[in-house]
Amino acid sequence: MITLLKKDLKLIFFRKQGIKEALLLGLIIIFTFSLASSNLGPLNPIWVGTIFWVSSIFCSVLIFRELYEMEERHKVWELLLISPISIELIWVSKTICGIICLFFLQIFFMVFILIFLKSNIMIYFFPLILNILIIDWGMGVIGSFFGGAVGDLSTKDSLLTTILFPLQLPIILGGIKTWSHLSAGNPIGEIISWINMSLAFDLIFTGVCLFLFPFLYGKE
Numbered sequence: 666m667i668t669l670l671k672k673d674l675k676l677i678f679f680r681k682q683g684i685k686e687a688l689l690l691g692l693i694i695i696f697t698f699s700l701a702s703s704n705l706g707p708l709n710p711i712w713v714g715t716i717f718w719v720s721s722i723f724c725s726v727l728i729f730r731e732l733y734e735m736e737e738r739h740k741v742w743e744l745l746l747i748s749p750i751s752i753e754l755i756w757v758s759k760t761i762c763g764i765i766c767l768f769f770l771q772i773f774f775m776v777f778i779l780i781f782l783k784s785n786i787m788i789y790f791f792p793l794i795l796n797i798l799i800i801d802w803g804m805g806v807i808g809s810f811f812g813g814a815v816g817d818l819s820t821k822d823s824l825l826t827t828i829l830f831p832l833q834l835p836i837i838l839g840g841i842k843t844w845s846h847l848s849a850g851n852p853i854g855e856i857i858s859w860i861n862m863s864l865a866f867d868l869i870f871t872g873v874c875l876f877l878f879p880f881l882y883g884k885e
Contacts, residue, residue, distance in 0.1 A: 669750070669758040676735055677728070677766060684731075684766050687724035691774055694720045699781035713784040714844030718800070718837050720774055721767060725804050726829060728766050729812030732759050752879045756809060763812075764798075764805035771797060789847040796847070796860060800840040803867045807832050810874040814881055839863040 677684050698716050708716075736742035745755055778784050811828050839859040846856045 666750070666754045666758045669755065670762055673732060673735070673758065673762040674765065677731055677762065684728065684770065686731075687727040687766075688770050688773060690727065691720040691724045691770055692777060694723070695774060695777045696781060699777075708782055708784065709845070710784065710848035711841060711845035713778060713782055713848065714841040716782070717771070717774055717778060717844065718840050721771060721801075721804065722829065722833065722837065724770050725763065725767050725808045728763050728770075729759070729808040732763055732809070733812045753875055756813065756875065756878045759813070760805050760809040763809055764801050767801050767805065768798065771801075784848060789850070789853065792853055793844065793847050796840065796843045796863075799860065799863050799867065800836050803836040803863065803870060804829075804833055806867065806870050806874050810878055813878065836863045836866050839866075 695716060733742075736745060746752065807829060839862055842859050843856050843863075846859075847853070
């Protein structure tokens with residue numbers, strides 16, 4: 666699994682598509698909102714959190730599309746399926762790689778939000794980072810599952826976006842609520858219920874996707 670993870674990270678970070686395309690999309694979204702709100706003063710933290718997570722959702726679609734498309738493009742997906750490596754480990758490797766890539770992009774998003782949207786995200790910086798990782802876990806699990814499920818369909822981008830938005834809505838709402846709460850400098854204890862909900866979501870969908878993914882390729 667470590668070998669697969671290293672291979673995917675190397676390919677996605679050094680290819681023209683994938684992470685570079687996703688980074689550009691996310692920065693365009695943030696910059697566009699910053700221009701639209703330039704005369705309104707500092708934005709409400711809940712809107713800043715919404716911009717951050719909307720950018721993250723669209724970028725996750727591009728990341729997981731590229732992660733699975735790399736294998737299809739080079740005709741090695743079938744070789745992976747017949748290899749001694751279990752299909753579950755392939756999925757776990759893709760999921761971890763996608764989460765790492767997404768978090769890497771989100772670091773840039775936070776810098777741009779700090780600069781262009783003038784949002785104070787440093788009050789509870791480390792709890793905010795921890796919450797982002799919790800949300801990314803759920804986004805990565807679902808994104809990786811459906812990234813593999815849509816296969817080589819030509820409509821995979823629109824299909825992924827249509828599927829992922831409704832499924833990710835609970836944890837995205839938790840992420841937005843937590844972001845706005847922490848950015849406003851409110852006590853962490855008041856959002857424990859949202860964090861617990863996000864963790865429960867992550868654990869449930871991790872188990873479900875891990876169980877169902879082998880059936881997508883008929884390899885049990």
